[in-house]
Amino acid sequence: MRFSEMPRIGLGTSQLHGDELARVLAAGFEAGYRWVDTAARYGNEAGVGAAVRASGLPREDVWVTTKVWNDHHGYEAVLADFGTSMRELGLERVDLYLIHWPVASRDLYAESWRALLRLREEGLVDHIGVSNFQIPHLERLFAETGVYPLVNQVEAHPFLGQVPLRAFHAAHGIQTQAWSALNKGRGLDDPVITGIAGEIGASPAQVVLAWHLARGTRPITKSGKPERLAAGIAALDLRLSDAQVAAIDALDRGERGGPDPDTMELMEASR
Numbered sequence: 001m002r003f004s005e006m007p008r009i010g011l012g013t014s015q016l017h018g019d020e021l022a023r024v025l026a027a028g029f030e031a032g033y034r035w036v037d038t039a040a041r042y043g044n045e046a047g048v049g050a051a052v053r054a055s056g057l058p059r060e061d062v063w064v065t066t067k068v069w070n071d072h073h074g075y076e077a078v079l080a081d082f083g084t085s086m087r088e089l090g091l092e093r094v095d096l097y098l099i100h101w102p103v104a105s106r107d108l109y110a111e112s113w114r115a116l117l118r119l120r121e122e123g124l125v126d127h128i129g130v131s132n133f134q135i136p137h138l139e140r141l142f143a144e145t146g147v148y149p150l151v152n153q154v155e156a157h158p159f160l161g162q163v164p165l166r167a168f169h170a171a172h173g174i175q176t177q178a179w180s181a182l183n184k185g186r187g188l189d190d191p192v193i194t195g196i197a198g199e200i201g202a203s204p205a206q207v208v209l210a211w212h213l214a215r216g217t218r219p220i221t222k223s224g225k226p227e228r229l230a231a232g233i234a235a236l237d238l239r240l241s242d243a244q245v246a247a248i249d250a251l252d253r254g255e256r257g258g259p260d261p262d263t264m265e266l267m268e269a270s271r
């Protein structure tokens with residue numbers, strides 16, 4: 001799939017395995033999701049690939065992202081682990097391959113980025129990017145290779161607006177993707193969000209997804225409940241006013257629910 005055709009809302013698969021993974025992905029495809037986010041770390045690439053094949057959808061209609069984990073940084077290690085991901089997925093191509101975290105303490109992320117550039121040059125992956133990179137990490141990639149990532153997938157939700165990072169992305173043509181787009185349900189009861197939900201006749205979760213879309217961020221969400229998955233896709237049709245977007249922007253308190261990219265070092269094996 002061309003980058004310009006990339007779906008606007010992604011379906012996450014972290015911590016989903018076996019029958020539950022198959023059930024959620026089948027419900028997600030039924031609801032209209034066409035972008036699945038996995039990672040070596042999630043230990044479910046084989047199940048994701050199987051669900052894509054089982055969907056009956058043409059392969060070119062589904063966007064599959066996977067990521068290399070922290071224990072496989074470095075040029076040769078990335079190339080080797082990409083091969084393992086491809087075998088696990090059992091798909092001919094992966095649409096987007098990301099470096100999951102910078103793990104700056106290892107000082108291997110720029111070398112890892114060179115490996116992603118090679119994979120793209122060789123046509124083994126269509127698009128490449130990073131996840132959880134801060135501005136200095138992105139600057140370093142450009143300084144060393146002259147190429148910015150196409151995507152940076154970072155934690156973002158109303159309590160973590162990522163304003164400086166998003167401005168940097170906009171200046172350098174990097175797409176912002178939001179993981180934990182719903183902050184795992186936290187803050188959906190905030191009066192600003194429930195108030196806008198009442199104004200437009202939508203659910204709080206739909207309001208948050210519509211807010212991501214209005215500010216040009218691509219949200220990735222997850223639910224085990226088919227009705228929530230369907231509601232998420234319906235958010236594509238919602239339009240917030242500038243005032244509603246600004247009111248949600250004002251909830252930003254720089255509050256992370258997940259790890260801090262500057263200190264995240266989890267090196268447990270992904271496989």
Ligand SMILES: NC(=O)C1=CN([C@@H]2O[C@H](COP(=O)(O)OP(=O)(O)OC[C@H]3O[C@@H](n4cnc5c(N)ncnc54)[C@H](OP(=O)(O)O)[C@@H]3O)[C@@H](O)[C@H]2O)C=CC1
Pocket residue numbers: 011012013014015037038100131132153154178179180181182183184185188205220221222223224225228258
């Ligand atoms: N690159 C990275 O480092 C990271 C990437 N990710 C990716 O992003 C994906 C999404 O992240 P995740 O944190 O799961 O996303 P969300 O913010 O969507 O959180 C999902 C949780 O929110 C609940 N939820 C979903 N919809 C609603 C709703 N309408 N009302 C209330 N609660 C709701 C779900 O519960 P229920 O199932 O009961 O509906 C689930 O427990 C991951 O699966 C993964 O693919 C995640 C973390 C880090």
Ligand SMILES: O=C(O)C(=O)[C@@H](O)[C@H](O)C(=O)CO
Pocket residue numbers: 014039041100258259266
């Ligand atoms: O879920 C992800 O994509 C993450 O990067 C992290 O949540 C990671 O999997 C983790 O284990 C953090 O402790």
